[in-house]
Amino acid sequence: MTRSRFLVMAVSVLLVIAACGGGAAGDFPAEDISIMAPADPGGGWDSTARAIAQSLTDGELIETNANVYNVGGAGGTVGLAQFVSDATGDPYEMMVMGLVMVGAIQTNAAPVDLSEVTPLARLTTEWEAIVVPADSPYQTLSDLIDAFVADPTSISWGGGSAGGTDHQLVALIAQAAGVSPDGVNYVAHSGGGEAMSAILSGAVSAGVSGVSEFADQVTAGQLRWLAVSSDAPIPGIDAPTITESGIDVVLSNWRGIVGPPGLSEEDTAAVIGLLDQLHDSEGWQQALEANGWTDYYLSGEGYAQFLDEERARVDTVLREVGLVS
Numbered sequence: 001m002t003r004s005r006f007l008v009m010a011v012s013v014l015l016v017i018a019a020c021g022g023g024a025a026g027d028f029p030a031e032d033i034s035i036m037a038p039a040d041p042g043g044g045w046d047s048t049a050r051a052i053a054q055s056l057t058d059g060e061l062i063e064t065n066a067n068v069y070n071v072g073g074a075g076g077t078v079g080l081a082q083f084v085s086d087a088t089g090d091p092y093e094m095m096v097m098g099l100v101m102v103g104a105i106q107t108n109a110a111p112v113d114l115s116e117v118t119p120l121a122r123l124t125t126e127w128e129a130i131v132v133p134a135d136s137p138y139q140t141l142s143d144l145i146d147a148f149v150a151d152p153t154s155i156s157w158g159g160g161s162a163g164g165t166d167h168q169l170v171a172l173i174a175q176a177a178g179v180s181p182d183g184v185n186y187v188a189h190s191g192g193g194e195a196m197s198a199i200l201s202g203a204v205s206a207g208v209s210g211v212s213e214f215a216d217q218v219t220a221g222q223l224r225w226l227a228v229s230s231d232a233p234i235p236g237i238d239a240p241t242i243t244e245s246g247i248d249v250v251l252s253n254w255r256g257i258v259g260p261p262g263l264s265e266e267d268t269a270a271v272i273g274l275l276d277q278l279h280d281s282e283g284w285q286q287a288l289e290a291n292g293w294t295d296y297y298l299s300g301e302g303y304a305q306f307l308d309e310e311r312a313r314v315d316t317v318l319r320e321v322g323l324v325s
Contacts, residue, residue, distance in 0.1 A: 028270040029092060032065040035257075036095040038079025040072035043160065043192025044210050047291060048123065048255050049096045055283035061274065072190045075104020075161030081112045087260035091267035094120065098255035100164030102307075102314045106324050107163025114311065118259035118268055119304040121275045124293035125254040126210040128169050128229035129239065133202050134222055141227040141245040144206055145177055152183035158195050158204030162188040163323055165253040166208040168314075169229055171321035172249045173242065181322035199223065210253055211237060212292040254296055256303065272299050 033056070037049040046068075053066035071079035076097055087093035095117070105113050130141060138144040148155040152174070159166025167186055174184050187204050189195035192213055199207035200222055207214070207223070211234065217223040225239035229251045233241060242249045259271055278284050279297045288295055298306060318324045 028274060029062055029064050031092050032067060033062065033092050033094065035066060035068050036079055036083055036093070037068055037070050038072070038076035038083070038095060038097065038101070039070065039161075039192075040190050041070055041193060042196065044126070044213060044253070044255060045076070045096045045098070045100075046070060046192070047212075048293075051284070051287040051291065052096070052123075052257070052278065055278055055281055055287055056274075059278075059281045059283040061277050061281060074108045074110070074190075075164050076101040077104050077108050077110040077112070080105075080110070080114075080117075084112050084116050084261055089262035090260055091263055091271055093260050094257050094271070095259075096255060096257050098165075099168075099253050099310065099314070100160055100166075102310050103163035103165070103168055103318060103323075104161050105163075106315060106318055107167075114258070114307060116261050118261060118263045119300075119307050120257050120259050120268075120272055121279070121299040122254060122256040122296055122303045122306060123279075124288065125252045125296040126212060126293055127234060127252055128165060128208060129211045129214050129237070130226045130228075130242070131199065131207045131214045131218065131223045132205070132226055133200065134224055136202075136205075136224065138206070138226065141240070141242065141247070144226060145173070145245075145247065148174075149177055149179060152179045153185045155206065156185045156187050156204040157206055157208055158187045158189065158198045159208040160189060160192070160195060162186070163318065164188075165251065167323065168317060168321070169208055169249070169251050171323055172251065172317070173247055175321050176247045176249050215292065252294075256307075275299060 035049045035053055037046040039045045049068045053068050056062050056066045071082055083095045132138050157170045170184060170186050171181050174181055195209065198204050211228060214223055218225055225237060227242045227245050228234050228237055228239050230241055231250045276299060
């Protein structure tokens with residue numbers, strides 16, 4: 001065989017291999033990326049998914065498109081079940097999730113759990129805030145807690161899905177204040193927009209969510225801060241910590257992203273590599289600042305270990321405060 005003929009055959013083989021490859025290895029991504037926000041529009045997962053998509057495309061990290069779609073319900077467990085069922089083995093599918101889902105899986109006795117997805121990266125963490133409508137009679141968190149202790153069911157708390165971070169925070173506050181968890185009037189919502197409407201209308205006594213989700217309404221004079229769940233005052237937020245208000249509770253809400261089950265090692269590495277680039281990009285760093293998110297990045301095996309530890313920790317918390325038996 002002549003050298004020129006050998007080279008032609010070798011090139012032909014490589015072209016066939018490239019044409020047949022359907023995974024993420026090589027020049028990833030070769031197709032559009034889809035990112036599920038497993039909640040209705042308007043909440044933290046939705047804004048995180050859209051920030052990822054925008055940073056990928058605007059920053060020219062990908063030459064294809066990044067599309068976001070919403071599947072709300074039951075603290076993300078409806079979306080999780082659909083994701084596991086429909087996206088198996090597809091490296092172009094991702095799902096935003098976080099601490100809310102870890103709790104909701106247990107409180108909803110979900111048939112699908114996080115052991116069935118592929119951990120990719122932890123992205124952000126954010127402190128929680130407690131707010132009331134501007135005309136609320138409760139001027140401080142102490143005022144609200146006094147009324148809560150005197151008549152627990154008279155105070156309604158509006159937040160995200162049952163068992164999620166917002167619900168966990170209210171349950172921890174109740175425990176610290178000496179209120180039985182089964183006396184807590186917590187009103188769960190499937191999306192941030194729905195919860196915000198209830199808070200602004202006065203349908204609930206107080207709202208609980210991430211600081212960034214209330215900032216615009218506070219600035220507009222529609223809501224007032226009562227307290228934040230951080231371990232120290234938050235710059236730019238005129239509110240005491242819950243601990244400073246006399247209740248010894250600290251809690252942060254992390255968010256991450258996972259892939260579907262059945263990804264090959266090569267595909268998993270390619271997707272994580274793209275997310276590593278995303279984290280280092282100027283667009284993503286600007287998104288962190290604009291949304292008031294704290295960088296909490298951890299990818300690969302470290303994130304997988306973190307997820308296992310969080311599942312065990314949240315199980316203990318939910319049992320201690322009576323949200324699961």
